[in-house]
Amino acid sequence: MIDALRTLTDQFLGRGAAAITVPIFDGALKPNQFLEQAETFAELEAPEDLATDGTSLFVADGSSVLRYDGDLATTVAQVDGRITALAILPHGGLAVAIDGTEVRVVGGAHDGRSWSSVAGKPLSAANAISAGGDGRLLVTDGSQAQPYDRWCHDLMSLGRSGRVLEIDPAGGGAREIASGLAYAFGTIAAGNDVWVCESWAHRVLAYGNGKHGAPVVSRLPCYPSRLAPAADGGYWLTAFTCRTQLVEFVLRQKAYRVRMMKEIDPRYWIAPALTSGNTFLEPLQGAHLKMRGIHKPWAPPRSYGLVMRLAPDGLVRYSLHSRVDGKNHGIVAAVECQGTLFALAKGRRRIVSVPVADVERRLLS
Amino acid sequence: MTTPIVELRKATKKYAGVPAIEEVDFALLPGEIHTLVGENGAGKSTLTKVMAGVVALTSGQMLIEGREVRPETPVQALHLGIAMVFQETSLVPTMTVAQNLFLGQERFYNRLRGIYIAAQQFLQTLQFDVDPAATVSLLGAAKKQMVEIARAVLHKATVIIFDEPTASLTPEEKKYFFDLVVNLKARGVSVIFISHALEEALLISDRITVMRDGKVVVTDRKENFDRARIVQAMVGRDLSQTLYGQRKTTVRPAGKRVLSVENLRMAAMVKNNSLSVFAGQITGVFGLVGSGRTETFKVVAGVIKRDIMYGGEVLLHDKPVRYLVPAPAVRDGIVYVTEDRKLEGFFETKSIADNIYLGFLAKVRGKRKLVSKREASDVGERLIKRLNIRAISKDVKAIELSGGNQQKLVIAKSLVQEPEVIIFDEPTRGVDVNAITEIHQLINRLADEGKAVVVISSYLPEVMALSDRILVCRMGKVVEEFSALEATEEKIMYAAIH
Numbered sequence: 076m077i078d079a080l081r082t083l084t085d086q087f088l089g090r091g092a093a094a095i096t097v098p099i100f101d102g103a104l105k106p107n108q109f110l111e112q113a114e115t116f117a118e119l120e121a122p123e124d125l126a127t128d129g130t131s132l133f134v135a136d137g138s139s140v141l142r143y144d145g146d147l148a149t150t151v152a153q154v155d156g157r158i159t160a161l162a163i164l165p166h167g168g169l170a171v172a173i174d175g176t177e178v179r180v181v182g183g184a185h186d187g188r189s190w191s192s193v194a195g196k197p198l199s200a201a202n203a204i205s206a207g208g209d210g211r212l213l214v215t216d217g218s219q220a221q222p223y224d225r226w227c228h229d230l231m232s233l234g235r236s237g238r239v240l241e242i243d244p245a246g247g248g249a250r251e252i253a254s255g256l257a258y259a260f261g262t263i264a265a266g267n268d269v270w271v272c273e274s275w276a277h278r279v280l281a282y283g284n285g286k287h288g289a290p291v292v293s294r295l296p297c298y299p300s301r302l303a304p305a306a307d308g309g310y311w312l313t314a315f316t317c318r319t320q321l322v323e324f325v326l327r328q329k330a331y332r333v334r335m336m337k338e339i340d341p342r343y344w345i346a347p348a349l350t351s352g353n354t355f356l357e358p359l360q361g362a363h364l365k366m367r368g369i370h371k372p373w374a375p376p377r378s379y380g381l382v383m384r385l386a387p388d389g390l391v392r393y394s395l396h397s398r399v400d401g402k403n404h405g406i407v408a409a410v411e412c413q414g415t416l417f418a419l420a421k422g423r424r425r426i427v428s429v430p431v432a433d434v435e436r437r438l439l440s
Numbered sequence: 441m442t443t444p445i446v447e448l449r450k451a452t453k454k455y456a457g458v459p460a461i462e463e464v465d466f467a468l469l470p471g472e473i474h475t476l477v478g479e480n481g482a483g484k485s486t487l488t489k490v491m492a493g494v495v496a497l498t499s500g501q502m503l504i505e506g507r508e509v510r511p512e513t514p515v516q517a518l519h520l521g522i523a524m525v526f527q528e529t530s531l532v533p534t535m536t537v538a539q540n541l542f543l544g545q546e547r548f549y550n551r552l553r554g555i556y557i558a559a560q561q562f563l564q565t566l567q568f569d570v571d572p573a574a575t576v577s578l579l580g581a582a583k584k585q586m587v588e589i590a591r592a593v594l595h596k597a598t599v600i601i602f603d604e605p606t607a608s609l610t611p612e613e614k615k616y617f618f619d620l621v622v623n624l625k626a627r628g629v630s631v632i633f634i635s636h637a638l639e640e641a642l643l644i645s646d647r648i649t650v651m652r653d654g655k656v657v658v659t660d661r662k663e664n665f666d667r668a669r670i671v672q673a674m675v676g677r678d679l680s681q682t683l684y685g686q687r688k689t690t691v692r693p694a695g696k697r698v699l700s701v702e703n704l705r706m707a708a709m710v711k712n713n714s715l716s717v718f719a720g721q722i723t724g725v726f727g728l729v730g731s732g733r734t735e736t737f738k739v740v741a742g743v744i745k746r747d748i749m750y751g752g753e754v755l756l757h758d759k760p761v762r763y764l765v766p767a768p769a770v771r772d773g774i775v776y777v778t779e780d781r782k783l784e785g786f787f788e789t790k791s792i793a794d795n796i797y798l799g800f801l802a803k804v805r806g807k808r809k810l811v812s813k814r815e816a817s818d819v820g821e822r823l824i825k826r827l828n829i830r831a832i833s834k835d836v837k838a839i840e841l842s843g844g845n846q847q848k849l850v851i852a853k854s855l856v857q858e859p860e861v862i863i864f865d866e867p868t869r870g871v872d873v874n875a876i877t878e879i880h881q882l883i884n885r886l887a888d889e890g891k892a893v894v895v896i897s898s899y900l901p902e903v904m905a906l907s908d909r910i911l912v913c914r915m916g917k918v919v920e921e922f923s924a925l926e927a928t929e930e931k932i933m934y935a936a937i938h
Binding site for chain 2: 087088089090091094095096097098099101102103105290293294320390392439
């Protein structure tokens with residue numbers, strides 16, 4: 076009863092859950108142009124994920140896995156569906172998610188093993204795989220309610236059916252580590268813990284060692300996605316777009332959302348996107364306002380590009396951005412390989428590369 | 441050459457030995473609009489207060505049309521033809537416009553109807569659309585300004601001084617106000633106009649004077665200025681021989697985010713403001729008067745309240761908090777060290793130890809059923825030693841301390857509460873050089889200990905010397921963030937005024 080009254084009061088006064096507020100990009104998240112000014116490494120047809128074995132870059136592109144040695148690309152694997160997640164196994168071979176509904180090992184000692192359901196529930200939107208040092212796989216199944224491509228539908232339905240899974244390729248066993256997540260997208264083994272990105276809740280959670288969903292990073296101003304290890308400890312965390320007050324407002328307006336989802340083409344929803352500025356029918360992306368007689372840019376971001384460097388304890392050390400006026404948006408994966416950070420801008424179907432030492436020299440010294 | 445209507449020669453005004461203006465030469469010509477610009481504390485207000493008789497010169501001369509005068513009260517200045525319109529209007533809110541206009545000119549018998557008719561006629565001559573029977577408290581900011589101006593003109597003022605008149609006006613009201621100023625000029629009235637908005641200065645002035653650190657840097661015709669020249673004149677000081685001579689070469693890395701402010705709103709002062717404060721760092725906050733920096737942090741600390749509806753969020757360790765008074769904020773580890781120590785900082789007739797102990801009691805409220813004199817003495821002694829408060833004994837009354845030691849007392853009163861977030865608002869205002877050094881060392885030590893420290897300061901060199909990161913506020917929100925390594929005075933000032 077008291078909770079109900081409080082909810083009503085909050086809705087009336089715009090407080091608590093009804094406060095339409097968004098954290099700011101400041102401190103280590105202060106915007107820059109590193110991703111926007113990064114060199115374009117490759118432009119592909121349908122890139123989905125990146126991985127590395129420490130010497131080469133691997134890219135999931137459509138149904139193929141490409142390996143880059145320098146600029147030279149060779150196809151190392153081909154599957155019968157679209158690859159939605161990719162990981163390199165420590166003892167040889169690859170693990171891929173196919174169409175979000177199956178996890179399969181390709182090559183190596185366990186070639187051909189696959190899983191299409193875990194804990195009695197079918198995979199629906201497998202979107203990230205991470206291989207631990209012992210060969211076990213951590214997999215995020217974004218949503219049980221929506222398939223891989225309909226992530227925006229899941230957000231607009233306030234989905235909370237994501238889960239993180241552990242798969243043992245050697246023994247064939249699989250288990251659910253956590254479920255009921257607000258879109259699980261990206262996972263990694265961090266010491267004895269498992270870290271999982273809960274995108275719609277804008278945070279990274281830790282499981283294991285008595286932790287059951289302890290926040291590692293919370294209240295991010297963006298929607299986090301995949302995690303990858305950094306060379307000198309710590310992690311790379313990507314975010315495929317940032318939060319805005321407008322979208323937060325829409326998320327609180329059920330009737331509006333339902334009608335928008337029913338009547339409007341998803342490309343034109345007031346919702347986050349991996350790319351924007353493609354048509355005038357989209358919600359406003361770039362604009363200006365006049366202050367004291369001077370035109371000033373004002374840009375409610377619909378799409379954005381962001382990679383964050385996390386310390387081993389989860390503290391954000393620095394970040395690389397492609398801002399609202401940029402193009403390298405929709406960053407869904409980043410890996411560090413031989414001193415270079417490769418980031419996948421899915422919105423532009425482009426891989427960009429940045430020398431890590433150069434970034435750290437300019438941002439940290 | 442035209443004789444200036446008001447002239448100051450070698451004008452110096454000192455407060456407790458510290459010069460607010462020093463050896464200033466200033467001339468206001470008949471019928472001109474003269475704008476004063478400069479940082480907070482540059483001496484603009486003091487200069488105009490001298491002319492308006494609010495404060496008296498320590499040394500130097502003031503001349504009106506070549507005749508030396510020394511107005512000692514605003515009434516005397518008004519008789520000399522100088523009126524000042526303050527930022528906060530000096531009207532009586534419960535009285536009508538007409539009553540306010542004729543306040544101080546009452547006769548033995550006052551016929552109210554007569555006053556209204558006279559006021560109506562007078563306001564019409566000025567083309568001011570204000571109802572003389574309206575109660576002042578019900579008027580908007582612009583109309584209150586009109587009444588203030590009308591009152592000045594009624595008193596036959598030939599010089600009208602406006603202190604930040606446009607800060608509380610809407611764009612439409614501003615336009616109307618500028619028309620009024622031009623109208624006044626046409627009537628032969630000289631206008632001094634203090635403003636932080638350079639666009640305004642460049643729009644309506646005939647001449648502009650830039651002040652810095654209590655001195656006039658340059659006076660020139662408006663045509664000879666552009667924004668870059670004004671900003672350069674406002675900040676271009678030589679610091680090599682001062683406390684702030686050394687530039688910062690390293691910054692502390694940010695720790696955990698301790699405090700977040702998201703889309704905070706507080707009346708017209710704070711508009712959708714967002715910022716974060718991190719552990720182990722000094723976050724400097726710079727902004728000109730009216731930029732909303734103090735108000736933002738007063739809301740954080742529970743000194744003032746945010747808007748009731750859609751007032752935004754304040755988060756401590758990612759958990760929303762809403763303090764209606766400072767006590768719960770103190771218990772949660774947020775302290776605000778006030779900029780006005782005499783009014784809000786301490787009880788001046790209480791001893792140092794008692795003042796510090798009062799701070800301690802605010803933290804442990806409810807856990808102390810009885811006040812222990814011994815504990816008060818011990819806590820006082822510990823903090824006096826830690827902050828090096830110089831006094832004959834801990835029983836000396838706060839009022840008997842020097843400005844620097846009073847400031848240390850205010851800080852001690854906050855530190856005894858073992859805070860996690862410490863907000864210093866103008867920590868070295870009115871403090872001597874030695875105490876400034878000690879306070880700076882203390883602030884640095886707190887950040888080194890891992891506390892989240894916020895320093896709000898109007899003095900740019902201080903912000904740059906202390907801060908690891910600098911937030912610049914303008915018009916109620918943070919508009920720019922700089923690392924201390926990339927910040928320059930020009931960059932910060934540019935962000936603060938554009």
